[in-house]
Amino acid sequence: MTLYGYARVSTTDQDLSLQEVALRQAGCQVIRAEKKTGTQREGRTELELLLQFLRPGDTLVITRIDRLARSLKDLQDLVHELRVKGVSLRATEQPVDTSTAAGKAFLDMLGVFAEFETNLRRERQIEGIAAAKARGVYTGRKAKIDPEEVRRLHTEERLSPTAIARRLGIARSSVYRFLPGAGQA
Known part of the structure; x- marks a missing residue:
């Protein structure tokens, strides 16, 4: 039986080191870590790699349930995948061990609370x-595209919508939004 660790934080400015230390102390020799949201599984490449690597008898170790999933459905799906593979799940900071009935029950309760918190x-x-909108102080995020620059490139530099999109690193459909009649034949 091999212990594999998984650490996750939601944003790039958060630190993974405390989780990694806890996982090493729990006996994990291999630890996969990533900085991705836990509200969805999509894009969590380190988790997917780890799930492909786990074999029957292995244990996936995390520090807390919310490091693995923030939705009850994702958590249940992950636990089901692990169970089918013959892999157990253990948390270092919570009494979760899916190899026991009590551990499974506690896992489900923690999953409900993780989703509730989210x-x-x-x-x-x-x-x-x-x-903030009611006070007039919320303006949303800044626009990524400068419409005047799109128009300038089209009229002054005579660039095609495709060339403008490449130069600005935007989608061609975005260029057409700022060039009335450019997409019509």
Whole structure:
């Protein structure tokens, strides 16, 4: 039986070192880590690589359940995949060990709370944005595309929409939004 560790934080400015230390202390020789959101599985390449690598009798070790998944469905899907492979799941900071009945029950309860926390955070964010908009201080994120630059490149430099898109690193469809009649034959 081999112990494999998985560490995750949500943003690039967060630090993985505490999780990695805890996983090494738990006996993990191989640790995969990434800085990706836990609200979805898509794009979590290190987790996918680890899931492909695990073999029957192995144990996937995490520090806390919310490092693995923030939605109950994702958590249950992951646990099911592990079970089918004959792999158990263990958390270093929580009494979770899917090789025991009590560990499985506690896992489900923690999954519910992880999803609840994510939903509360999302609700607070929506409320905060609505309040900022009401005060007139929320303007959203800055535009990535300068419409005047698109028009200038088209009229002054005589660039095609494809060339403009390449130069600005944007989609050609975005160029057409700022060039009335450019996409019509």
